[in-house]
Structures are given as structure tokens and as C-alpha cells.
Amino acid sequence: MCTDDAPEHALGRRALLVTGTAAALTLTTMSFASAADGSQSTKTLKGTLPPGAPDFVYLPVEVPRGVREIRVSYTYTKATVPAGTQNNALDIGLFDERGTALGGKGFRGWSGGARTEFFVRADDATPGYIPGPVRAGTWHIALGPYTVAPEGLPYEVTVTLTHGASGATPRPSYPPERARGRGRAWYRGDCHLHSWYSDGRRTPAEIGALARAAGLDFINTSDHNTHASQAHWADVAGDDLLVMLGEEITTRNGHVVALGTDPGTFVDWRYRARDNRWARYADQIRRAGGLVVPAHPHATCIGCGWKFGFGEADAVEVWNGPYTPDDEISLADWDNTLVAYARSRGTGSWLPAMGNSDAHRDPDRIGGPQTVVLADDLTRDAIQAGIKAGRSYVAESAAVEVTLTATGGKGEVAGLGERLAVAPDAPVTVRLEVAGAPNRTLHLVTDQGTLFTSAAGATSATWTTTASYAAYVRAEVRHAPTVPGLPGALTAFTNPIFLGA
Incomplete structure (x- = not known):
């Protein structure tokens, strides 16, 4: 083994001022020479990133021909900081000789802060990374200083190359886009889940078993900033479980789930809202x-x-994991988008709501909450169509069932996500039925706010209104309040039914 410790690379304040307006910073190149098969070469680079460092810092690694494996490990130092001051956190990933260009083909993996080391070779890779040949050229280790303490972020990166012939890269196998459904029916799913291919602690097989135990019909893979897991779900899918493929694109200005993309789709995340690049990647998801x-x-x-913003969104995750105050804010914010749509008199489109668990590890509960979708069958296309049309509601578990309908005076009926086309002053009867939610209160919400609340323990409610009085109606099922004057946590909520021609 050959070990070569590179000199420490430090960034002074002047360097920060020069590079701070750039999206990324490139460090000193780490170069390796060819060596005998079976041997290893190791080099280490040390440095300190200052406060205000760019979002991404790249360490170039010159890889010679004849390398079988590249292995990377890193450490960084936590600081002593006063209360309220962010401490050091440093993410890591890898790009191959094809480069680091946004949306390019060089991406080989990302583990964020979940791992301190990883390897890539032709026949295998650490979870979160993509197997494939280690070709000659300039590779880049990507460092992401998530937060930096006032005194800076000291880091140390070690790269070890194993020389020799490459193995064979396995051909990926992906889950089918169809499961054995029940025709047009209500299907339950959780579309925001993390495996050990990012910062989760569960294998795909463990997630599949827990999804079945939670009564789910479909799930969507959504590991952070990598598509590495997508080739590892074929054995998890079955006649009783549809596995859709996706990614949680985790930017510095928010996270977004790519839901049900084609196998092998990778969506870049290295931009902020101010960079005006998001529309390009939203379009990539849809394409x-x-x-x-x-x-x-x-x-x-x-x-x-x-x-x-929500101009590029097809739906929004209003409820994420155990119900918390930020979910209540998201619910209110989403409701405001319905009011805006109603004010436009139905022109344009409206934004349906979802709920997902965002489960990572025990005791995170897969299927808590879950989105219940009326779909023509248990296929990727049908589930997506139901979600996009808002034919869905969100429930805390598979025990909860909700039915909401609106009926006009001539017998016309509309359900979730639909419009009941009636005259402004024609009577509309709204019917809500709930099962599996004992000791809860039922609520009917319109563009004016909550206009009906049941007594605790009710399982149904009937309310009469008109389109001129309520532009839409949606339902909430809630636990008893724990703080006087504030609403209780959700048990379930629905997408709206719009009223009026």
C-alpha cells in the first residue's frame, strides 16, 4: 500500500470572497499513478471550510487506467458552539469522469451525512452509490457543507484505489408497473419512504413487509438525491403490492418527491430557488x-x-409523518390555494393534497399517514391519475375509511376531486361517512372555513348548502384537542368537492 498525505488545504477569508458567489468550489487535485494489479494506493486531503462556504465543494481525483475500485472515507470536526448556533454538518457524494455538470451523466452516488465511507466498483457499490466500471479520468468527490460553525469546518478525506481488472456490472431489474388490482377501487399507499440506500435504516425487503402489514396497496421509493435503490425493489413487489420508483430531491430550499418516474431516472438537486433552475427539473420528472x-x-x-412555489407541482404533501404544528400550517396554506382556485371561477388547475409517512427507521410507522386513492386499477398510470385528479383522501391508518359526496336537487352526485355543476342557489346535500375513527369529531370545511362540526364519536354527518354559499367542501376527522383553543390532530382529511357550474 502506498500512502501519501497531501498538505492541508485551507480557505482564507479572501478565498471565500472570491468564490462565494459561485455555486461550487474546486479544491486541489488528488492525483494517482498506475500500479500493479492487486495493490492499493491511498491519499488524504485535509482542509477547513469557512462559514459561508459554497453549497458544494469538489475534490478532483485523477484516476489512472486499471483501477478496480475507488473507496472514500471522510471525517470532520464538530465545534463547540453556543445555544442557537448551528454546528458543523458535512455531506458527501461522488461523480465519475463524465463530470459534475448539473443534470449530467457523471453522478455515481450520494449518501449525504448518513455514511462516513463508501466504495464503487463495477460489480457492487455501497448503498446509495451506482455500480459500474472505474474508468480513467478526473473523478470528483462532492462535499456539501450543510451547516458551518463560526470557526469553520475542518475535514479530512481519504481516497483508496484498488488496482486490477474490473468485474461485470449487473443488469438492473426493476419492479413491474402493475399489480393485481380490484378494478376501479380505493387503493392505499405511502409515497415517501427512505431505505438504507439514503439515510434510512431499513432494507427494501423490510419496507415491503411493513407496507403489507400496514394494509398498503402501493408505495413509492424516495431516497434522498439518488436513484441507487431503484434496481433493488423487483423482489419486493408482488401481486399484492405495487412498487413505484422515485426520488426525494433534497435541495437547500426544500424537498420534493418525484413520484412514479421511469426506472433509472435521476433528478439533480444542486440548486436553490434563486438559481431559476427548478422548472427544468420539474419538467424532467414529468417527462x-x-x-x-x-x-x-x-x-x-x-x-x-x-x-x-407551487406552479410546477402536481400535488402537495400536506401531512408528513406524525401530525405536528407544521402540518397544520401546511393544511391551512393548501386550503388557501383552493380558495384562490375558487376565486378564479374554476379556470386553470387546482392542487390536490397527499399524506405520507416519510419513514426512515424504527419506530417510524410506514403508512402513517397514507393516501387513499380512487383508481381504475392498481397500476402506476392509474394511481398517478387518481392522485393528480384529487380523487383521494389521507388517513392515519388502514383502519380509517372516509366517504364524502355532494348531491344536487336533480340527483346529480360528485365525489372527491370532482365538481358538482349546479346553479348558484340550488340546494346541495353533503354527506360524510367515517369508519374506524372512534371518539373523533367530523368537520366540513369550505372557502369560508369550518361550517360544520359534529359531536365527538359521530360516524356520519349531513349538511345542506348552496354553491353561492360554499365554493367547495372538504372533510376533516380530528382527535380531541390537547391544547385549548387549538384544533386536535388529524385522523383523516379529504380533497375537496367543488360546487357550482
Whole structure:
């Protein structure tokens, strides 16, 4: 083994001022020479990133011919910081000789802050990374200084090359786009899940078993900033479980789920809202057959709040995991979009809501919550069509069932996501039925707010209105409040039924 410790690479304040307006910074190149088969070569680079460092810092690695495996490990130092000051956090990933261009083909994996080391070779790779030949050329280790303490972020990166002939790269096998459905029916799914291919702790097989136990009919893979898991779900899918493929694109200005994209689709995440690049990647998701679903838009973690607007969205994740105050804010914010659509008198389109678990590890509950979709069959296209049309509701578990209909005076009926075309003053009867939610209160919400609340324990409600009084109606099922004057946590909520011609 040959070990070569490179000198420490430090960025001074002047360097920061020179490079701080750029999207990325490139460090000193780490060069390797050819060596005998079976031997290893190792080099280490040390440095310190200052506060205000660019979002991405690239370490070029010159890889010679005849390399079988590249292995990378890294460490960084946490600082002592006062309360309220962010400490150091450093993410990591890899690009091959095809380069680091946005949306390019050089991406070989990302583990964020979930791992301290990884390897890539032709026949295998660490979860989160893409197997394939280690070709000669300039590779790049991507460092993402997520947060930097006031005194800077000291880091150390070690690269080890194993010389020798490459193995064979396995051909990926993907899950089918169809499961054995029940025809037109209500199907339950969780479209925001994390496996050990990003920062989750569960294998695909474990996720599949938990999804079945939760009564789900479909799931969507959504590991952070990598498509590495997509070739590992074929054995999880079955007649009873549709597995759709996707990614959680995790930017510094919010997260978005790519829902049901074509196999092998990778969507880049290295931009902020101010860069005016998001529309390009939203279009890429749709061209790959997927839906664009901003996730937990009012989450309070750093970089989690959605800053890109909803003009490119096909749906929005209103409820994420255990119900918390930020979900209540997301619910209210989403309701405002319905009011805006109603004010436009139905021109344009409206934004349906979803709910997903965002489960990572025990005790995170897969299927808590879940989106229940009326679809023509259990296929990727049919489930996506139901979600995009808003023919769905969100429930905390498979035990909860909700039915909401609106009926006009001539017997015309509309369900979730539909419009009941009636005259402004024609009577409309709204019927809500709920099962599997004991001791809850039922609520009917319109563009004016909540206009009906049942007594605790009710399982049905009937309410009469007109289109001039309520532009839409949707339902909420809630637990008892835990804070006086504030609403209780959701058990379920529906997408709206719009009223009026």
C-alpha cells in the first residue's frame, strides 16, 4: 500500500470572497499513478471550510487506467458552539469522469451525512452509490457543507484505489408497473419512504413487509438525491403490492418527491430557488412519467421548507409523518390555494393534497399517514391519475375509511376531486361517512372555513348548502384537542368537492 498525505488545504477569508458567489468550489487535485494489479494506493486531503462556504465543494481525483475500485472515507470536526448556533454538518457524494455538470451523466452516488465511507466498483457499490466500471479520468468527490460553525469546518478525506481488472456490472431489474388490482377501487399507499440506500435504516425487503402489514396497496421509493435503490425493489413487489420508483430531491430550499418516474431516472438537486433552475427539473420528472410533489412544505429543519412555489407541482404533501404544528400550517396554506382556485371561477388547475409517512427507521410507522386513492386499477398510470385528479383522501391508518359526496336537487352526485355543476342557489346535500375513527369529531370545511362540526364519536354527518354559499367542501376527522383553543390532530382529511357550474 502506498500512502501519501497531501498538505492541508485551507480557505482564507479572501478565498471565500472570491468564490462565494459561485455555486461550487474546486479544491486541489488528488492525483494517482498506475500500479500493479492487486495493490492499493491511498491519499488524504485535509482542509477547513469557512462559514459561508459554497453549497458544494469538489475534490478532483485523477484516476489512472486499471483501477478496480475507488473507496472514500471522510471525517470532520464538530465545534463547540453556543445555544442557537448551528454546528458543523458535512455531506458527501461522488461523480465519475463524465463530470459534475448539473443534470449530467457523471453522478455515481450520494449518501449525504448518513455514511462516513463508501466504495464503487463495477460489480457492487455501497448503498446509495451506482455500480459500474472505474474508468480513467478526473473523478470528483462532492462535499456539501450543510451547516458551518463560526470557526469553520475542518475535514479530512481519504481516497483508496484498488488496482486490477474490473468485474461485470449487473443488469438492473426493476419492479413491474402493475399489480393485481380490484378494478376501479380505493387503493392505499405511502409515497415517501427512505431505505438504507439514503439515510434510512431499513432494507427494501423490510419496507415491503411493513407496507403489507400496514394494509398498503402501493408505495413509492424516495431516497434522498439518488436513484441507487431503484434496481433493488423487483423482489419486493408482488401481486399484492405495487412498487413505484422515485426520488426525494433534497435541495437547500426544500424537498420534493418525484413520484412514479421511469426506472433509472435521476433528478439533480444542486440548486436553490434563486438559481431559476427548478422548472427544468420539474419538467424532467414529468417527462420521465412522474408526478411533482413538494414534501413537508412548512417543515422547520434547515433547508426543508419549500421555497420554489407551487406552479410546477402536481400535488402537495400536506401531512408528513406524525401530525405536528407544521402540518397544520401546511393544511391551512393548501386550503388557501383552493380558495384562490375558487376565486378564479374554476379556470386553470387546482392542487390536490397527499399524506405520507416519510419513514426512515424504527419506530417510524410506514403508512402513517397514507393516501387513499380512487383508481381504475392498481397500476402506476392509474394511481398517478387518481392522485393528480384529487380523487383521494389521507388517513392515519388502514383502519380509517372516509366517504364524502355532494348531491344536487336533480340527483346529480360528485365525489372527491370532482365538481358538482349546479346553479348558484340550488340546494346541495353533503354527506360524510367515517369508519374506524372512534371518539373523533367530523368537520366540513369550505372557502369560508369550518361550517360544520359534529359531536365527538359521530360516524356520519349531513349538511345542506348552496354553491353561492360554499365554493367547495372538504372533510376533516380530528382527535380531541390537547391544547385549548387549538384544533386536535388529524385522523383523516379529504380533497375537496367543488360546487357550482
